[in-house]
Amino acid sequence: MGNDFIQSLTEAVVNYEVEDAVSAAKRALEAGVDPVAAIEEGLAKGVRIVGDKFGAEEIFLPELMVAVEAMKQAMTILKPAINKSSRVEKSLGRVMIGTIEGDIHDIGKSMVGAMLTVAGFEVVDLGTDVSVERFIAKVKEVEPDIVGMSALMTTTMLRMKDVIEGLRKEGLREKVKVVIGGVPTSSEWAKEIGADGHGWNAMEAVKVAKRLLHQPEERS
Amino acid sequence: MDILRGKKKQIDRLPAFNSVGTYTADCMKAFDAYWPEAHRNPVKMAKLGAALHRLAGLESVVVPFGLTVEAEVFGAPVNFFEDSVKWPSVKKFIAKEASDLKVPSRVDDVRQLGRVPVVCEAIRILKREFEAEVPVIAYLCCPFESIGSFLVDSADFLKRCISEPEAIHEFMRVTTPYYAEIANSFKEAGADIITLREEAVSLNNIHPKHFDSLVKPYLKKLVKEVKPPRILHSCGQLWSPNLEVISKLTECGAEALTIEESTPMEKAAEIVSKAELTHALGGNISAYSVIHQGPKEKIQKSVELAIAKGSDMPMPGCDFWLETPTEHVRTFVEAVKDLSADLG
Numbered sequence: 324m325g326n327d328f329i330q331s332l333t334e335a336v337v338n339y340e341v342e343d344a345v346s347a348a349k350r351a352l353e354a355g356v357d358p359v360a361a362i363e364e365g366l367a368k369g370v371r372i373v374g375d376k377f378g379a380e381e382i383f384l385p386e387l388m389v390a391v392e393a394m395k396q397a398m399t400i401l402k403p404a405i406n407k408s409s410r411v412e413k414s415l416g417r418v419m420i421g422t423i424e425g426d427i428h429d430i431g432k433s434m435v436g437a438m439l440t441v442a443g444f445e446v447v448d449l450g451t452d453v454s455v456e457r458f459i460a461k462v463k464e465v466e467p468d469i470v471g472m473s474a475l476m477t478t479t480m481l482r483m484k485d486v487i488e489g490l491r492k493e494g495l496r497e498k499v500k501v502v503i504g505g506v507p508t509s510s511e512w513a514k515e516i517g518a519d520g521h522g523w524n525a526m527e528a529v530k531v532a533k534r535l536l537h538q539p540e541e542r543s
Numbered sequence: 544m545d546i547l548r549g550k551k552k553q554i555d556r557l558p559a560f561n562s563v564g565t566y567t568a569d570c571m572k573a574f575d576a577y578w579p580e581a582h583r584n585p586v587k588m589a590k591l592g593a594a595l596h597r598l599a600g601l602e603s604v605v606v607p608f609g610l611t612v613e614a615e616v617f618g619a620p621v622n623f624f625e626d627s628v629k630w631p632s633v634k635k636f637i638a639k640e641a642s643d644l645k646v647p648s649r650v651d652d653v654r655q656l657g658r659v660p661v662v663c664e665a666i667r668i669l670k671r672e673f674e675a676e677v678p679v680i681a682y683l684c685c686p687f688e689s690i691g692s693f694l695v696d697s698a699d700f701l702k703r704c705i706s707e708p709e710a711i712h713e714f715m716r717v718t719t720p721y722y723a724e725i726a727n728s729f730k731e732a733g734a735d736i737i738t739l740r741e742e743a744v745s746l747n748n749i750h751p752k753h754f755d756s757l758v759k760p761y762l763k764k765l766v767k768e769v770k771p772p773r774i775l776h777s778c779g780q781l782w783s784p785n786l787e788v789i790s791k792l793t794e795c796g797a798e799a800l801t802i803e804e805s806t807p808m809e810k811a812a813e814i815v816s817k818a819e820l821t822h823a824l825g826g827n828i829s830a831y832s833v834i835h836q837g838p839k840e841k842i843q844k845s846v847e848l849a850i851a852k853g854s855d856m857p858m859p860g861c862d863f864w865l866e867t868p869t870e871h872v873r874t875f876v877e878a879v880k881d882l883s884a885d886l887g
């Protein structure tokens with residue numbers, strides 16, 4: 324019986340139906356379905372299917388984002404119901420991302436966040452025009468495993484260095500990995516300012532995040 | 544200009560210009576026309592828009608800078624980042640629905656709103672000065688990009704393309720005549736060419752079928768209402784082995800299309816050569832990794848390649864990178880002049 328409820332969660336994500344995902348989550352709980360199974364076999368499965376379609380160019384960013392939204396909304400229903408004794412497969416890690424300044428064209432900037440979510444990370448997106456102070460305050464508050472920052476000008480690239488130095492001063496630097504991105508950045512620049520990784524685009528950012536958290540390498 | 548009329552065979556060589564942003568940090572310094580002042584002061588705007596023509600021989604003068612002029616007209620609170628050189632952005636997104644936009648009751652009221660009068664005055668100054676020399680180009684940020692980046696939360700806007708397409712239609716339907724009016728006011732002020740920037744319709748953003756349903760009808764209408772010649776510009780990847788949006792862009796009716804380096808020039812050229820309405824293709828030299836970074840030989844080689852692959856207007860893929868050395872722009876201009884001289 325639980326299978327039908329789990330199936331309808333997968334379907335809601337695959338069909339980009341946010342409201343259906345929420346009501347399917349509620350119905351699953353009422354029917355006594357294990358919330359962990361609902362998340363792992365229902366929602367996560369749906370997101371994986373959608374991620375594959377994205378990779379195959381069947382769907383694009385908007386569909387991906389709605390599917391992620393459906394998953395997130397259903398999670399808010401399912402998560403509180405998780406029995407403390409039951410084991411939830413941990414997310415791959417918490418990633419906090421932000422852009423130091425806006426681009427001339429802004430519309431695609433949510434790409435990295437959506438891609439990381441589909442890959443299984445928990446994402447906190449600070450948006451654009453994030454100041455050095457805000458990055459640091461948010462690291463304290465959110466306690467991410469990875470901080471991702473991007474910049475578009477060599478002048479604002481310097482502020483990445485300020486963030487890293489600020490984290491060091493606050494004693495936070497060892498607690499997070501720092502990944503940088505954006506057109507003018509390079510792995511050389513990442514090394515120079517003491518970042519842990521560099522990802523030029525959304526796909527690379529996912530790879531770098533996985534590598535940093537799950538196949539630890541020595542810090543350069 | 545003849546290229547835009549489809550008369551490539553009658554010209555001696557290709558134009559060495561850029562039909563999108565031609566501002567750089569060096570230019571701001573050279574003419575004391577810094578952002579954000581140059582966004583609001585027509586004299587400084589004109590100075591900055593003409594700077595690369597003066598300093599590097601670029602064959603166009605272009606205003607405005609950034610993409611927020613149109614959004615401001617509809618009530619977006621623009622953040623100019625006083626005391627720093629950053630692309631203008633907005634302090635917050637003002638609209639959830641089309642009814643949240645401040646839409647003036649009469650279409651021609653937009654001519655008095657926001658920075659539209661500033662841009663028009665800058666165009667008049669440029670026209671007086673460069674009339675016989677180089678084309679005065681003004682660009683317009685088109686509705687899908689303008690609304691989706693500066694009026695509605697971008698993530699929300701993209702999601703609603705799927706979950707609530709009627710809302711997107713409503714935004715596009717209500718605003719399109721106003722965007723056309725802004726472009727025509729630039730035209731009447733003296734702009735020789737209007738560049739229509741619908742930046743975010745690539746495969747990086749939406750499915751071509753959503754371009755067809757949500758963007759194309761309005762873009763077509765916009766192009767039709769703006770007086771020619773018109774250059775349509777879009778960034779991002781417009782072609783893949785499975786899908787492309789280039790042919791759909793050419794159906795919108797602009798005389799020319801310009802693309803950036805994420806789209807292969809030879810594929811675009813093949814599609815544009817079959818297009819009925821669009822007969823010139825521009826781009827797709829990387830503004831960052833070629834023209835900004837150089838060196839000289841790489842710039843020359845890239846111009847040569849762009850021409851060889853079918854670019855009628857070998858130019859940067861998008862705005863010049865803000866920190867581009869003037870010398871690199873000069874190299875680009877000379878390379879286009881030299882390498883296309885024997886085409887005629």
Ligand SMILES: [Zn+2]
Binds near residue numbers: 742776777
């Ligand atoms: Zn562009």
